[in-house]
Amino acid sequence: MSKQLRYMGEFLSRAGVTWRVEILQEAATAFGSVGQLTFEADEALVIDWKHADKEEVICGSEATLKIESPGDRTYEDLYTIEVGRIRMDVYRSNALYWSGALDPEFYEEPYEAYNHYVVTLTFSDFGILDRLKYNLAGMQTLQAILLDALTRSTINYGSLDADTYCTTYFATGSTKANPAALAVRSENFYDEDAEPSTLKEVVEGILQPLALKMIQRNGQVYIFDLNGLHTLAASRAIVWDGDSQTMGVDKVANNVKVNFSPYSSAELLNGELEYGGEYSVEQVNLVAAPGASYYSYYPDYSEEHRQGSNWDNNLINFTIFLSSQGKGLAYLNPSARYCHILPLVGGPSETDAIAWSFFSGGHGSIDEYHHWPKQILNSPSKISSNVIMRTNRVFLPALTSEGQKSYYVRLTLEMLLDARYNPFTEANDGNEKSNYNNMKVWTGWAFVPVGITMYDNSGNAVCHYVNSNIARSYSKGHLGYAKGSWAAGAASFGDAFLAYYDANDLAESTGVLGWKKNRHCIGRPRGDQVVIYDSFKQMADGEYMPYPTQGGYLEVTVYAGVNCYDYGESTDFDTTSQWDNKSLYSKVRWLLYKAPKVELVKNNLVFNAAELDDVEYSGYINKHAKEEISIDTICGTANTTCPTAKGIYCRAADSLQIQTLKRAGVTDHPEKLLIGTLYSQFAARKTTLSGEAEIDTGGLCIYTERNQAGKVFMMSGETQDVITDTTGAEYTEFNADEYEAIEEVN
Secondary structure, three states: OEEEEEEEEEOOOOOOOOOEEEEEEEEEOOOOOOOOOEEEEOOOOEEEEEEOOOOOOEOOEEEEEEEOOOOOOHHHHHHHHHOOOEEEEEOOOOEEEEOOOOOOOOOOOOOOOOEEEEEEEEOOOOHHHOOOOOOOOOOEEEHHHHHHHHHHHHOOOOOOEOOOOEEEOOOOOOOOOOOOOOOHHHHHHEEOOOOOOOOHHHHHHHHHHHHHEEEEEOOOOEEEEHHHHHHHHOOOEOOOEEEEEEEEEEEEEEEEEEEEEEOEEEEEOOOOOEEOOOOOOOOOOOOOOOOOOOEOOOOOHHHHHHOOOEEEOOOEEEEEEEOEEEEEEEEEEEOEEEEEEOOOOOOOOOOOEEEEEEEEOOOOOOOOOOOOOOOOOOOOOOOOOOOEEEEEEEEEEEHHHHOOOOEEEEEEEEEEEEEOOOOOOOOOOOHHHHHHHHHHHHHOOOEEEEEOOOOOOOEEEEEEEEEEHHHOEOOOOOOOOOOOEEOOOOOOOOOEEEOOOOOOOOOOOOOOOOOOEOOOOOOOHHHHHOOOOOHHOOOOOOOEEEEEOOHHHHHHHEEEOEEOOOOOOOOOOOOOHHHHHHHHHOOOOOEEEEEEEEEEEEOOOOOOOOOOOEEEEEEEEOOOEEEEEEEEOOOOOOOOOOEEOEOOOOOOOOOOEEEEEEEEEEEEOHHHHHHHHHHHEEEEEEEEEEEEEOOOOOOEEEOOOOOOOOOEEEEEEEEEHHHHHHEEEEEEEOOOOOOOOOOOOO
């Protein structure tokens, strides 16, 4: 719904200036009539910019409107509307002057009078930002974030000037690093529980490290830095209007500390699932019938658990619960289920997973004609193009070709492929010991098909991971030999595989049975070809993918089935294997999955997590002063490129992370430039002037005062009483950026 005119009124100031006030309310259609506003003779409209220190970002304002209520509770309904649905626009001589949204939390009017009493309405331009949550996604320019914030604030403004008074440039060249040229990741503004920051927190977070401020003046919103204001803004003289003015001094600071929290985590996808169904220890089901929502299992079928012809029915080891509801994936095949494994008597660890195939509880072998266990869900067959699951997409920023060499993307998929009736207890005569041992000896290699694709901001596939050439052949156990690559376009079935094997005992052991993670794929070398370096054996589990050639959003698709082979078999996937000859696919009781886990690790000897700790920048301003300025930021830069640092500024043109910018001829981290700006303002006492003056109704400007030769002032706060054409203003002397060698604080 759009905003429709609800009330309107005009008045003349004492200087004969026409002021018009319009109150608009969100509605589907125009109101049948527009109410007429009757203003109080004194202080009909007061617009107040609270004092803002030079390091503060948002220079917000409030407008207080005093009007006469023509009847009982005429304006009461305005306060029953949610925030943002009522707006006031103020016009001076028919030109937009100020706009803000009604604050609906405060309302007071005389209760003893029936009509013609004064009602006070309060509006705010940027105050609403503290009540609105960030809702954008992906990489966004600072300009896009600001425009979205202003749109959602509902205020009316002529334009956003985020360039004229911004004097920061990229470190090389002559391109201005204004809000349109810088970008940040939206993930930076959501916490671990996906709870978004407020728009106020976001706006302050993106602007403060760049020494930028935001203000509404004369119907326009300005983004500016003090250096740009001082050197580029028009100058106007202060015209005092009153008998009393005061001169004072601004603060002096000892030092500045800027703490940047880059919100860095090497864990891009944590592999966690959340089962969405119900479960409890009271729910027990040993019946084989398919279609149930849960099944229970004994520890095993050992005779020691039998009492005559009866089993100990209280010795339930675990129950597996099934549900089509859950969280953690972008897509789950309708024939699969989220599952919850609930330990009972000495059972396994409690966990959530994806169930693709298993047999129900109950006694008996799955090989018997009249067996009790029944196939649940799907058959654990060889690989196919059926999609089991697809992950949510996670962001990987663009890196230079040199930067790409510094990292690997590690993909891990935990899988349970097992022949035991109970895969969480020892294999014995009552727990498929024979089939378990056959699987262990005849499964030197197991392969799961996956698709790994990078998408751009528009959802177009830009590249995909390929290691099928390695999986279908063989390679040495070393990343220098067994390394996949990225190819253009979207992934298809058969492009990539995750491999499961025991690098320490390929001949007699296996990489499956129980919950197991994949190892880096080296194909299927036979006995005379196996070369696995000791350092490779000690690497953490997972497929180590080179950093993508293009930035974007990574998505993992897991296809159905597993191809399993004995040690020493031919490398071609299409040959008949021991598993086929021994009918092992028909002996598998369990095929469960966890969600894929994606991490970013450094390309070094230990492949440690690619994370960035909090960064502190500091500098002395005046060691004789007492006050410390401490600034905590959520956006910024670091000494090194770190792809997992969500708060790092990027260049909008190519999404590459930046480390330094340039302002006033100095190139450094923007945080250091900010310290330099504050040094220029707080290293020595600056004059403040306050008192009643004529309203300056122009746009953003600097001020001079005839008795303060050579000094330049900025408006640091004022209260405009528009009916009297006067303002109670405070002007603070300020400088352009003047950098000196600033000593860091230990």
